[in-house]
Amino acid sequence: MSDQEFDVVFIGGGPGGYTGAIRAGQLGLKTACVEMRGALGGTCLNVGCIPSKALLQSSEKYAEAEHALAEHGVAVSGLKLDLKTMLARKDKVVDGLTQGIEFLFKKNKVSYIKGRGTLLGGGRIKIEGPDAGTLKAKHIVLSTGSEVMPLPGVEIDEKKIVSSTGGLALPKVPKELVVIGAGYIGLELGTVWRRLGAKVTVVEFLDRILPGMDAEIAKTMQRILKKQGIEFRLGKKVTAAKSARAGVTLTLEPAKGGEAETLKADVVLVSIGRRPYVEGLGLETAGIALTDRGRVKVDDHYRTSAEGVYAIGDVIDGPMLAHKAEEEGVVLAEMLSGQKPHMNYDVIPGVVYTWPECATVGKTEEQLKEAGTDYKVGKFPFSANSRARANGDTEGMVKVLADARTDRVLGVHIIGPEAGNMIHEAVLAMEFGASAEDIARTCHAHPTLNEAVREAALNVDKLSRQM
Ligand code: FAD
Ligand code: NAI
Secondary structure (H helix, E strand, C coil), X not given: CCCEEEEEEEEXXXXXXXXXXXXXXXXXXXXXXXXXXXXXXXHHXXXXXXXXXXXXXXXXXXXXXXXXXXXXXXXXXXXXXXXXXXXXXXXXXXXXXXXXXXXXXXXXXEEEEECEEEEEECCEEEEECCCCEEEEEEEEEECCCEEECCECCECCCCCCEECHHHHCCCCCCCCEEEEECCCHHHHHHHHHHXXXXXXXXXXXXXXXXXXXCCHXXXXXXXXXXXXXXXXXXXXXXXXXXXXXXXXXXXXEEECCCCCCEEEEXXXXXXXXXXXXXXXXXXXXXXXXXXXXXXXXXXXXXXXXXXXXXXXXXXXXXXXXXXXXXXXXXXXXXXXXXXXXXXXXXXXXXEEXXXXXXXXXXXXXXXXXXXXXXXXXXXXXXXXXXXXXXHHCCCCCEEEEEEECCCCEEEEEEEEECCHHHHHHHHHHHHHCCCEHHHXXXXXXXXXXXXXXXXXXXXXXXXXXXXX
């Protein structure tokens, strides 16, 4: 059988691959997307962003009915958790969205090739699976994403010792859940199962949670989550896990060395980060170099070390976030069709969808200190925001960091209700190079949570009218 020929083939149908393929199709390139998992959408839609947000939302509704509605004068009796329905709803949300991408592929003339793609060199790809055969393309894009980082001594069986994939589908609420790693996944899924009734202990190697987030925001988050019943064991590493019928026994040691102790759990969630997924991709055959951290090495046009092969998303450097992968997919498709697009890596937001959420864009206070930048800080607590008080969600704050000399906004960090939506005001402001005064002088509707962003911007020069 002869090769099917394309202008561009994306290997991997996650946010990077499917968004890039749709854009390439829109721009008139003959495009294919190869996906081996049996559904489009990648980690994000199938076992990541979307199912986790569905469970976060459902568990928040349960917790609201359990604890928060009474003060609003809404009395609930006979409250009961129906986990089966909750999980089925999550699966339905996922199915609907993955099918939506198939529709978009058809609409934009993208060929969906089902199977595992392996580079053969010379612009050729072997496909194994339902659409077995070979493809030839002028441009090949590696968008194969990432997989869970394994932890030596703690073998994942997706039943008692789970990755996020198993953690999104536990058939019953564990009595005791131990989460290893206080990052995005550990805190999001830890809070889901805590709200549904599990006793949750989070073990973290560092002496803080959420590395990468502004330290003050992370500290506030830890205090709030502690109040919600989550226990933290910071500065500890797990060195072994023994699984038995009754549960799992973990061995913990101080990160800096010292005496070991044990910790028991029904279920253990391993969430210590993710690593690029390049298994069976044929990188050596194609002559593709990796960085020393194991990601596919690319230049600023996403070109790998092999002619005609590019890479985007989790498999290359940068934050492992769906929107970053999507942007890269679009930018690359536009470059391949002769346009000159640009992606601003300085203003990629990050959001942890716990309750309250925390959201970040730009530099943290620690990064500014380390760089020796002279900066000003403006903060505003949600306890002084009228909408937050009316809603009954007053925990958290907004923090704006601006250049001391020029007033240009360098970073914004929010912990509080709807932080993930609110951060986009700051993202947009930073994209346009705004000063704190620009935000402070922008008329904000009253009463809204976003007024707290404005007040924090005013407070960069100690001008808040609410405090
Ligand atoms: P992926 O989404 O990983 O897609 C890669 C695809 O390539 C996969 O479907 C895989 O099957 C396929 N593939 C791999 N190799 C081959 C091959 N050889 N042939 C054919 N197909 C292949 N990010 C956010 O921004 N917001 C969130 O809320 C969020 N929540 C998350 C929650 C969890 C539990 C997890 C695990 C991740 C979450 N992320 C979130 C991260 C997000 O999922 C990733 O950053 C994003 O999916 C990366 O997109 P990608 O296209 O690079 O790769
Ligand atoms: P993470 O990098 O966010 O957090 C991992 C945590 O584990 C860190 O705090 C790290 O210090 C700790 N750690 C590392 N080794 C350890 C060890 N041996 N013992 C104890 N702790 C250890 O990684 P996570 O949570 O696994 O998520 C992976 C990635 O997926 C995230 O970095 C993020 O890019 C993406 N994601 C994004 C989400 C979002 O945007 N809301 C949600 C979920 C995941």
